[in-house]
Amino acid sequence: MIAGAIIATYALLAPLTSLDAVQSAGVPLLADKLWFRIATYIAMFMVMATAWNIIGGITGYAAFGNVAFFGIGAYTTGMLVAKAKWPFLAALPLAPVVASAFAALIGLPLLRLRGHYFAVASLGVGVAVGELVQNIDYAGQPLFGGASGLFLPILSIDNRGLFFFYLMLAAAAIAIAVTWWVLRSRFGYGLIAIRENEEAASVIGVNTTAYKVGAFALAAALTGLAGGIFSQWNVFINQDNAFPIEYNVQMILMALIGGTGTVFGPAAGAVLLQLLIQFLGGSLPISFDIPFVSTDARPIVAQVILGVLLVVVVIFMPRGVIDFFGGRSRLSLSYLRRSLRETSL
Amino acid sequence: MTVRKLALLAVAVVAAFACGTASSGPTTGSTITLGAPLGLTGSLTKESILTQQGYNLWQDWINARGGILVGGVKHPVVIKYYDDTSSANQSAVLMQKLITEDKAQFLLGPYGSAATATDAAIAEQNQIPMVEANGAAQSIFNQGYKYTFGVLSPANKYLQGVIDMAATLNPKPTTVFMLSADDNFSLEVANAIVTYAPTKGMTVFPVKKYKNGATNLSAEVQAAKAANADIVLNSGHLQEAIAINKAAKEQKLNAKIFAYSVGPSTPDFIAALGKDADYVYDGSQWTPQVKYTPAFYLTVAQYVAAYKAKYPGLGDPDYHVAESTAACLALQRAIENAGSLDAKKVRDALAALDVTVFFGQIKFDTRGINIYKPMVVEQIQSGVHHTVFPSNIADAQPMYPTPNWDQR
Secondary structure, eight states, rough: OHHHHHHHHHHHHHHGSEEEEEEETOOOOSSOOHHHHHHHHHHHHHHHHHHHIIIIIIIIOOOTTTTTHHHHHHHHHHHHHHOOOOOOOHTTTHHHHHHHHHHHHHHHHHSSHHHHHHHHHHHHHHHHHHHHHHHOOOOOOOOTOOGGGGEEOOOOOHHHHHHHHHHHHHHHHHHHHHHHHHTTTTHHHHHHHHHHHHHHHHTTTTOOHHHHHHHHHHHHHHHHHHHHHHHHHEEEEEEHHOHHHHHHHHHHHHHHHOOSSSSSHHHHHHHHHHHHHHHHHTTOOOOOOTOOOOGGGHHHHHHHHHHHHHHHHHHTTTTTTTGGGGSSSSOHHHHHHHHHHHHHO | OOHHHHHHHHHHHHHHHHHHHHOSEEEEEOOOEEEEEEEETTTTTHHHHHHHHHHHHHHHHHHTSSSSEEETTTOOOOEEEEEOOHHHHHHHHHHHHHHHHOSSSEEEOSSSHHHHHHHHHHHHHHTOOOOEOOOOOOGGSSSOOSSSEEOOOOOOGHHHHHHHHHHHHOOOOOOOEEEEEEEEEHHHHHHHHHGGGGTTOOOOOOOOOEEESSSOOHHHHHHHHHTTOEEEEESSSSHHHHHHHHHHHTTTTSSSSSESSSSSHHHHHHHHGGGGTTTTTEEEEOTOOOOOSSSSSHHHHHHHHHHHHTTTTTOOOOOHHHHHHHHHHHHHHHHHHHHHHOOHHOOOEEEEEEEETEEEEEEOOTTTOOOOOOOEEEEEETTEEEEESSSGGSSSSSOSOOOGGOOO
């Protein structure tokens, strides 16, 4: 919530950066392209974690390959801008469309699987799509830029950093609004019924296939939107940065830390975890030494910390940090003991 | 006793310091901050450390001379590094951090074509010149960027030297079989050969692609054997080059020339293959045997000696080290020529730069890549690297043709 407040304040104050006066005054957060870049990453993960929550948290299907939709969105916009010379804002709306169409297509066979089988199959899709995009040739030429990737022209507008930050933040707001709507709709109740007991849901008349595919496609559309913005923001996309395997884990971890199944939980988790990742990666301007850890070992320690965090959160805080906000629960020893009982087999 | 020694030492240090300051003519100006994100951990650690060694060698040298001379004032240099964990996305964030937080006035490149592509966009948007030495993919330079300069020969040149050399040999080889890994750099190398070899009167079979990082390449080598080509080329990396050479021996693939883009120049290649590494050629950006007459900085021999003194036990400097030092030299000379620390003026000076150093000629085409320095062809002869082409800088003749496997 504190981090959310920082982001909100920042979003409100950010327009002032266009004023030369503020820039020359050197107000730290406002005159700084680095902060824009990090804040845009945070907003990007807010979108991805919130979108994952729809299929993973609300519907209960552990999708491990959502990065495929991010990459498809990035490549859809990238191809239209770089090859077909479309203006960026015209190309962007097609990113969620193509991503969700793809999700609906693979969702039909994939969502027949459950539990571990679905998780493994979705992970496979995430990897396979990236490989396909890199290796498909047409008439001897790589169709999607191949291993060289795609270069988009740098958008010639003032305050580029600000523009992309707002765009990504708008995408995050859309993702949160969609989640809010889902949780209050007949569609959402159907998804929750599927999560709790799929057979029972089917018996009471929920068209489980249509609902599951719908949730998957919705998550894909939002993730694809983030990918579409990313491609123009980053200017260069290739298999490595449009289909990074680690994003799969990070978006899930963010949703878990924040609180799965909730409206704001995944976004809060994204803020917390992305700040932590950037801090451990040494890119935050406020950096201090971690005791007993040399700077060389920091990236390795960062991975260890993230792994330990995942375990601790899953065992002790199954409802995420969002559970402590708004006076629902208080972090206490009895809370942790109760959680441990719940999560133990 | 120890106290006296210590006192003597102190006197000596003070004296040395006094001499140093007394003899320096120009006044000392502000420190110039350069920035470079490098993959000091992660998959590109080895090459990134070589890059850092190259940068540091120059930093020591220039600061021992008081710094870069700009309008009669010497500016000492500090290079600020960050670890991007071999991730291109992280490299871009850190590049931005170097510019905004650390106030880096000029940038040195990261390692690898992917990170260089991402960072080039950052340099362009911030209008800060970046001189890079480790991103050879030409796609980076085809975007119309004005602030990125690469001192190394682009990917398409990597194996062209081998074709040029082959054209001078007798009997002249006429057919080429090209194997390639499927990453951007390797494919650029391979595609360049497909268009270049016919201009030298050679026919090229269709490129045989394999997955980047593949360890079993017997099927690909079998295809090469079936083609029975005079020249077998591979565009890939160290591990794949070793795998191909092993498979070639097992399957008795005999060619007049075996040449691999990356791999044979490293000591690991000879260590892994022993005598079977003999006769193999490679395209190299630079070798310790090249003969260039430098306009400034060290000669080739002095450079090799300086490297061995600073990094003992590592053998001769590899070309990654040399090209990284060359990037610093290009930047230094451009700042001196500009007579200013203004980013725009230094960019213009880089665009106009034409200087020869121990690494070869540094001059950029309109895209910002150095197409003027030739690639060097090396051959392993009796377990030792020899430079065999171009002949004016070679230290040995090519051993040609390669004998059949059962006659070695």
